[in-house]
Amino acid sequence: MTSRRLAPVCLVLALSVPAGAEPPKVDYPTGYRQWAFVKSMVIYSDKNPLFGEFGGLHNLYANAEAMRAYTKGGTFPDGSVIVFDLLEAKDENGAWVGGDRKFIGVMRKDRGKYKATGGWGFEGFKGDSRTERMVTDASAQCFGCHQRQKDNDFVFSGYRP
């Protein structure tokens, strides 16, 4: 009887993330270019402290779950995905236009899987690649900055209607 009564407990343990293990990777956000558009921006000068890492033309996209929080406020629900799409900014005759893609950054909300980083999983994909991942330590590479935005559920951007 003992082994039978323990079985459900073991199943639950097997399905949850073992202590100390890496959280699951965030998938490439297939189709994000057809998602709702959040806002754009150009970081064009090293006067901006983010220029080194994030200089370029920014376009932000959100899936339907994330759009609910962007437009109605409140916490982002599990399943929310936000894509930060960074293109080179090229100066063409007094205009900043988009060049090659530098990378996309992806945040995916899953409070069960990503407890250590505010309920968000983070990933980057280099250039136009769907497989060349950039994040090896989300706490250090991403959450170190994003935790400053705790009052906004760790998100920097706001929706521009």
Added chain:
Amino acid sequence: MTSRRLAPVCLVLALSVPAGAEPPKVDYPTGYRQWAFVKSMVIYSDKNPLFGEFGGLHNLYANAEAMRAYTKGGTFPDGSVIVFDLLEAKDENGAWVGGDRKFIGVMRKDRGKYKATGGWGFEGFKGDSRTERMVTDASAQCFGCHQRQKDNDFVFSGYRP
């Protein structure tokens, strides 16, 4: 019998635009902020010849019909709508960010209604207004420039995947 045989001809004439009449106005594109996003750009300096009229942060949106032509090529089908959304560009610490909306420009394809302007109707709506129209003479205010783009169905923008 004569009057009966003429009836269908008269009906067709009544439904078409009378010669010399103004073409119908282009509607405000309700919901365009949730449409697919085409591309963004910042015109920031009077080095650019379009700065006076179009200086600012540009975001372009397309409905599903227009997206077919943007992504697969060919002529834009009737019903295509493209929205050019122009925000003030504010320089914040080495970054251009979006400020107040200056206006939106709207192109709507209907080859039957807008023959004189390449099959496209043109309109502008000031600021965030849905009623304050800006176009009184589409040929002079809009098509004068757009006709240079004849080989691209009179459209300037290309989709940035």
